[in-house]
Amino acid sequence: MRDAEQVWFNGGGSQVEAMERAGAAVAREAARFAIGRGILMLAGPGNNGGDAYVAARLLSEAGHDVAVAALGGKTEGTAAEMRMRWHGETVSLEEAVPRPIVIDGLFGTGVARELTKDVKTYLHHIVNNAQFSLAIDLPSGLETDSGDDLGAATMDVTVAVGSLKPAHMLGAGLVRCGHVLLADIGIPVSGPIWSLGRPQLSAPAVDAHKYSRGMVLVVEGDMPGASRLCARAALHGGAGYVMLAGTGSAEAGPDALVHRRVEDAGALRNALEDERIGAVVIGPGLGRSDAAHAKLDAVLESPHRAVIDGDALTLLGFETADRLSRRDALSVLTPHAGEFGRMFEGGEGGKIARTRAAAARSGATIVHKGPDTVIADGDGAIVANSGSSWLSTAGTGDVLAGLVGARIAAGGSAGQAVWLHGRAAQLAGPAFAADDLIAHIAPAMKECL
Ligand SMILES: NC(=O)C1=CN([C@@H]2O[C@H](COP(=O)(O)OP(=O)(O)OC[C@H]3O[C@@H](n4cnc5c(N)ncnc54)[C@H](OP(=O)(O)O)[C@@H]3O)[C@@H](O)[C@H]2O)[C@@H](O)CC1
Numbered sequence: 001m002r003d004a005e006q007v008w009f010n011g012g013g014s015q016v017e018a019m020e021r022a023g024a025a026v027a028r029e030a031a032r033f034a035i036g037r038g039i040l041m042l043a044g045p046g047n048n049g050g051d052a053y054v055a056a057r058l059l060s061e062a063g064h065d066v067a068v069a070a071l072g073g074k075t076e077g078t079a080a081e082m083r084m085r086w087h088g089e090t091v092s093l094e095e096a097v098p099r100p101i102v103i104d105g106l107f108g109t110g111v112a113r114e115l116t117k118d119v120k121t122y123l124h125h126i127v128n129n130a131q132f133s134l135a136i137d138l139p140s141g142l143e144t145d146s147g148d149d150l151g152a153a154t155m156d157v158t159v160a161v162g163s164l165k166p167a168h169m170l171g172a173g174l175v176r177c178g179h180v181l182l183a184d185i186g187i188p189v190s191g192p193i194w195s196l197g198r199p200q201l202s203a204p205a206v207d208a209h210k211y212s213r214g215m216v217l218v219v220e221g222d223m224p225g226a227s228r229l230c231a232r233a234a235l236h237g238g239a240g241y242v243m244l245a246g247t248g249s250a251e252a253g254p255d256a257l258v259h260r261r262v263e264d265a266g267a268l269r270n271a272l273e274d275e276r277i278g279a280v281v282i283g284p285g286l287g288r289s290d291a292a293h294a295k296l297d298a299v300l301e302s303p304h305r306a307v308i309d310g311d312a313l314t315l316l317g318f319e320t321a322d323r324l325s326r327r328d329a330l331s332v333l334t335p336h337a338g339e340f341g342r343m344f345e346g347g348e349g350g351k352i353a354r355t356r357a358a359a360a361r362s363g364a365t366i367v368h369k370g371p372d373t374v375i376a377d378g379d380g381a382i383v384a385n386s387g388s389s390w391l392s393t394a395g396t397g398d399v400l401a402g403l404v405g406a407r408i409a410a411g412g413s414a415g416q417a418v419w420l421h422g423r424a425a426q427l428a429g430p431a432f433a434a435d436d437l438i439a440h441i442a443p444a445m446k447e448c449l
């Protein structure tokens with residue numbers, strides 16, 4: 001957004017115009033929600049406060065009852081101009097009395113540190129005692145690039161100005177922002193970060209057969225239940241043929257699942273010689289024994305697309321970037337936060353920046369799971385946060401790994417799998433078990449055809 005603004009200013013766009021448009025967008029939304037109730041506008045010292053003064057003026061001109069609570073601090077430039085154009089009631093933040101509607105324009109993208117105890121106390125008191133709260137651009141005290149909480153209050157609505165920022169989709173932002181509305185202020189924005197939308201999928205071609213649909217080999221491990229969940233998800237994720245390679249019971253799992261007896265890494269290497277394989281999944285229920293490690297080596301040395309999940313990620317550890325960057329075929333890693341930390345030490349910035357850096361180092365596509373899943377590859381990052389909090393249950397990661405296998409075997413993407421997984425969870429409703437999720441993949445897929 002900062003880059004886009006700069007380009008727009010360089011092309012003759014004025015700061016005053018940008019702020020007028022931002023303030024007008026906020027006033028428009030606030031008027032819809034206020035329906036005649038008294039408004040308290042919180043205005044900080046920077047441009048977020050500038051937006052607030054514009055919105056206060058426009059709302060007041062439109063007949064709303066508006067008071068401004070101003071935070072001390074040096075206001076300069078356009079924000080100072082907008083402050084001067086406001087002629088209504090103004091009190092200090094300390095003196096402010098809560099009103100039914102609060103609009104928070106203390107800080108936006110410029111928040112630089114934890115809110116002081118005083119500011120945090122007044123802000124939370126005012127928001128908690130309002131009937132409705134709306135944040136301008138971001139809830140004040142939410143770090144823009146990481147979504148880290150520096151003392152923000154939880155808002156009902158946040159009006160994102162110009163574009164979504166990472167904090168609207170990540171971390172504490174998922175709770176603090178409330179419902180996020182996007183206000184177009186006429187500044188074109190483009191960049192390498194997107195939010196995940198419903199994918200467009202197509203039915204198999206008329207002449208499709210089981211191998212052209214995508215063959216997925218799932219490596220069975222010490223906990224065969226997890227591997228079977230993964231294999232079943234691959235079957236329902238659109239794969240044409242799913243083979244479970246291991247020593248578990250050949251009777252377990254659906255009849256459509258092909259069991260191949262694979263005792264050890266040598267036998268796995270033989271199985272991997274099949275050129276029809278579209279993707280291999282390793283990790284769900286794998287275990288961390290030497291035998292497991294040897295199987296992982298066999299997969300990494302194969303020429304197939306590979307999905308690496310669970311125990312396989314922990315086995316790779318800090319060797320991940322080195323080993324994967326040597327692969328020619330696509331590798332997709334599906335770590336949760338703990339596994340990510342065991343593979344990629346430290347790293348600067350928020351979840352998006354750290355995941356993109358790891359993808360660049362390893363050459364892999366990384367699905368960094370959580371309530372704010374970040375999918376990164378060399379082209380950029382996609383954030384997915386509209387799944388379901390009921391997904392936080394054992395086995396759902398195995399289902400996702402199988403889905404990723406099915407989609408990439410069919411020439412699709414990890415993002416498609418993440419969307420289908422999240423949508424299946426929404427359709428499954430509350431308190432489902434990972435097994436139940438699988439029945440909802442087909443209805444989710446139907447929405448994409
Ligand atoms: N660019 C544009 O033209 C447009 C921008 N737009 C709007 O501008 C917003 C960004 O504005 P911004 O960059 O001025 O930063 P902003 O969020 O107002 O805060 C900076 C001020 O806060 C202060 N401060 C920071 N942290 C603090 C703390 N913890 N406790 C106390 N003080 C703290 C900081 O002071 P300092 O750190 O220098 O001491 C500085 O004074 C953006 O979110 C959008 O709403 C739209 O109008 C569209 C056009």
Ligand SMILES: [K+]
Nearest residue numbers: 104107138140
């Ligand atoms: K704000």
